[in-house]
Amino acid sequence: MVMSIRMASPLPLIFLLMIYEVSGADWGVSYSHSQICALKNSSVTIYCTYTYPTGHQIKKNFWTKTLFKDNAEPPDLSEDPGYSQRLQYLGDKQENCTIRLSHVTQKDSQMYYFRFITEKDKWTGKPGVSLTVTDLQVESPERVTEGQNVSLTCKSSCALTDRATYAWYRNSQPLTERRDRNNQLLLQSVRREDAGRYSCAVQEHNLTSPEVQLNVTFEPSSVSVSIISPSGEIVEGDSVTLSCSSDSNPPAEISWFKEGTFVGSGSIYSISKISSDHSGEYKCKSRNNHGEKYSDAVTLNVMYPPRNISVSINGSGEIVEGDSVTLSCSSDSNPPALNFSWFKGGTFVGSGRIYSISKISSDDSGEYKCKSRNKHGEKYSDAVTLCVMSVRWVLWFKAFGVGVAVGGVVFGLGGASVYICLTKRMNRRSAMKNSGNSDPSEDVNLCTAYDVSEMSNQMIHHR
Structure with missing residues (x-):
């Protein structure tokens, strides 16, 4: 028999062991899995059966994680303070040696052996069961550009022994998007709204992976200009601050334009003492490495009191008694002046932008001024002299x-x-x-x- 085995092709170790157990003296321990991968904080059941020769009576059976080379008896896990509250023996003293270990941690990643003792002999089921305790991790690209497809994978350091159903979360809220191969989350044509913190979990266990940030990059959009100060009318001499906002990732560079001419950079554009020359349409441009976009125009309408007041006399040549004479007052102001007053030698003589004398006489000769007024101020013109001949x-x-x-x-x-x-x-x-x-x-x-x-x-x- 020995010669025939040596001459035959090598057999797998497990087959040799089976031959040994069957043909031996009926001593043996059989485990449902030689390697078990379990999630942290879960409960692990190790299914086990054992056999021994007829006529033997079991005096003690137990699980251990320590084997000694000499004949010293290994420690019983049920007496270990680290296991005693978590280890439950589900077997009997006949053939079933199944146990359940709850709330497993990475420290529980060990080799475990079942050992039983009869009144005549003792036996340890070797090579035992290797338990690996793992957690969950999300594998994801650090960043993705809007419109691309992205796949996130829920991974563990070993293949879970028990069949698992995965759940996905974004910003701690459950997701219902399409999944491939159960532990993958597929985001098609990713949007900026898909950015956030992602985590995964196994539904059968109370374990969630650490969150991973998904960064979605995109070109600027929603570009707008707002006037931070002042809140109301802009009057000459005020300090004015414009702000440009945009939605972009990565953050955009901001440029400012007045009537198409570049005037500054940065998200804030300030004018310390504004004048009427600053009136006009302003835009900002938001730009990153994915594109650029302009805001709509915002008009700065700078208010100011009257200035450049002048009086003109209709017609030309000499003014003779009996003529009709019209004086006209003009001014530059914002808002336009609607209030005009006329003075002759300091005496008020009339109102309105036009002052008319239907039949002039020598008594109408003298210096005339007009006063232009709006809500921001008033100003007099220089005097003009009417010389009536x-x-x-x-x-x-x-x-x-x-x-x-x-x-x-x-x-x-x-x-x-x-x-x-x-x-x-x-x-x-x-x-x-x-x-x-x-x-x-x-x-x-x-x-x-x-x-x-x-x-x-x-x-x-x-x-």
Whole structure:
């Protein structure tokens, strides 16, 4: 028999052991699994049967994790403080040696052996059962670009012995997305909303893997500009702050543009003392390595009080008694000025952007100003002088005006327009000086105007 075994092809070890157990003296221990992979905190059942020769009576049976080389008796796990509360013997003293070990941890990863003792002999089931306790880990790419497909795998350090059904969670909330091969989660055409913390669990056990962050990158979107300050109207001189926000991953670089011209960078754009020159449309551009996008335009409308106030007189040439004269007031302001006031020599004479005199007289001669006002302020124009020419002065100068001497200054022929402003003040002051009275309100300018070149032409023609 021995010779036939040596000459035959080598047989698997397990087959040799079976031959030995069957043909031996009926001593043996049989385990349902030689290797068991279990999840941390779960309960593990090791199924086991044993046999011994007829006529023997079991005195003691127990499980151990320690084998001694000498004949010393190995320790009984049920008497170990680390196992006594977790180990439950489900067998008997005849043939069943099954046990259950609850709340297993990585420290329980050991070789375990069943040993029984009869009144005649003892036996240890070798090589025993190898228990490996594992936890769960999610295997996932660190980042994925929006639109790509991504697969997440729930892994353990060894293949679980018991059939497991996996559950998936995102940000601690259960997921119902499609799964492949049970322990994989497939996200097709991933979206930015799919970013988050992922974990997996085995439904039959109270064990959840640590969370893994899935980072979804995408180009900028939802780009917008908001005015942080001031909250209301923007008035010249205010400090103005614009903010650009966008949804992007990785974070975007921000650029600012006014009417298409680059003016600055960064998510915040500030103008310390704003002026009307800053009025206009502003946009921001958000850009990362996946793309770029502009915001809609935001208009800065800078308010300011009136400025550049000016008065214009309709028509041209000399103003003669009886003419109709219109003065017009213009100003630059925001909002546009709707309130205009007119003053002659400091006295209020009318309102409105247009001031008209239907039949002007020499009494209307003098300096005129207009005042422009909006809710942010007011301003006066420079004065303009109306010189009204009397009809009799016109005839006199036309008849005799070879030259005109005023105040010791001689104006000859061929000049442009010569304006001669005579005042009642001169005549009346001498009279008031003699009477000892002086009333400034009586000072009224009398202005005459005459075009000397025109007068000379008329005189030559008359001759």
